[in-house]
Amino acid sequence: MRLEYDIEALEAISVQDVVIALGGRYPKDREPGMPQYNMSCCNGNFHKEGDKKPSMTIYKSKNICKCHVCGTAGNPISVAKAMHKGDFKKACEWLHDTFSIPYKSGSSYSKHSKPKKFQAPKPKQTEYIRFDKSLGFTHVEVREFVKKYDQLNKEQKIKLVYTFLYRFSLTTDRARIIEYYNSRGIKNNPHISKIGFLSEDDIKNVVDKLIAVFKIEDLIEFGILNDASHKYFPLQWKQIKNCLLVPSFSIHTDLVEGFMLRPIDESNKWFKGKESRLSVPSILKPFPFGVGYGVLSKECDIYIAEGHIDALSLPKNSCFIATPGIQAFEPEQLGILQGRNIKLVFDQDDAGQQAAWGFTTLEFLGQTMTVLHSQKDDLEATVRLLKSQNVEVSQIVHEGFVSKLYKAGVKSVEVITWDKKLGKDVNDLLINGNLSKVFKG
Template structure:
């Protein structure tokens, strides 16, 4: 039996855990409809599940469903083992052994195991350039996927039109002021976000902006400001299917947040685009886009995952036929994630090498860049 990583499981967002076991959002930004519907009159028509994001706990004011992620899942399933396995698999959290079993659930439902269908890139498929203004009149009749791409692309392109000085100053502090990729990254300040929300509500419905995780339950922006917008492009168009917000205030925790709806579209990482797949024979895989931009200063192609476990395993099929260089951070978390990635690359039939360097020269590729030590990397 795999050993459960209870510490990591209890770090999962309590609201996401509740929604995974069947909780529904309400008009209140402090309450959910409790998933334990059998214990409520009328299925908890009036929301009674409160939560504390700071303490990462919840409590239903009607039934006894309460606690941290592991506790509440255990009460829901009435089985500790089943609860832990559900959390590990649903959120892709590695077991203590390092093994990862990621089977995302939209709601509690039985799933039949099936063979992985690895993605592939169709180089003959037409690439489309999209003008948002041409598609706004068609928005009401679009599919959910089309709406998601249109709205996310709207946000991304808006972020390219703002005052970029905050972004440029921050990248300069990372030794990346000359990066040719900065033009693909947007920026949003406090005043930009106020304007963005106004524009979004002008063209799109509040319900869908909430559904796509942009606005909160009272119609406000869900995230902070002074953020870089790092896009995840569609492989066959210039639209985006998700993006990562990178805070520039050098906060110790919560530096990045991924914005996507993986039940609609699982975005590919920054750097993994049509040109990369067509022209690059060797790809560096990095934990974050800053490391990707750092190795790109050596004229190398890169793919940057927005977090060590943020990629979909089937996505690795896109890397077949390439030489992949894994260049994860030299800390414990990075090395553990690297081990998992290598196992998955082997399973997907992807050729790889490992970037090795003396950790005294830097924990990551950006450290090596700033310390003028990129040339010390060896491939093994």
């Protein structure tokens, strides 16, 4: 009898359980209660000393993982496949066997005397956040609430601390900010006034001010300072230096809920990424830059761009939201866009378009094929052809941003694409003088 894999059930297995079954572990064999944490990687052949300093991050809410050393990443099937030399069939059979999951055909077997118990979790209904224009907008004076700091809950405290930091960053060298954006072709954009900046000297100054006003243990928990046990820089600034502060605002106030920090020079050579995030999602999940009462209360189409540089590169009168990475929105946060017309302007590379449209991965005859959901006819034709030739094919569906937006209740979604020769992203279009060829009127 041919065994049919239960892909949905396999993807629902806890990814951290899969990593453990493959040889990964938690420090001191204790699982943290946080939604995001590191553990030792299961791909031991690529790590020195058994990955003594845990390098694999577990993202519980998305049920995925990523090793920042060897690159092993993805959902339970992806991880199992990577550990079985890319063999999809062996990976699925190992998962079925190890976690005692019946095949769709009803056949099952177990080679283990003590199989792990598994119960696929019930799909969780998303409770969307909705925008209510009638609640209005409030300017908050930080100093009024500093006096009541001990009476505030954790969420209120982090907003107060971040807003204090942000408003200081608006008083620093504005010429540095303008110079940086000019170098990216972004000139006279009114939204630049919302971006803060901190030089190394500014950081020393603001840290002293923060310590004078707020509790050190909170500054550590909120990701601003290293803890006292840090080997080289105890109780000092934890983030990158000489950086822009791109704020995430609350919807109905001007309080700040988090930042994207972007280095503007070569003083952060140790920092490999373009930006780092300063937020604590376990306390407060910030909205991306651009979300706020000003945009949400307007009757306008909303552009969603991949990063704040692209968002600032759009025509100046655009209503925009800048996602710092394609996974920046939590599903429930998309509810604020209910009834809106959305225009997605993601990068024109494979990653950007796959994130926008979503895609299906086909596995057959030891091969892998990826088809965008914008090419539905091609996908269906390929599957029909393979099945007509009695070729076993498995499909793994990856939901795109378009689908997620429609589920959240948006009115329409348009994915804007263009010839990559004009530029790989919106900022390229601006620099190359091709912006008006894509965004007309």
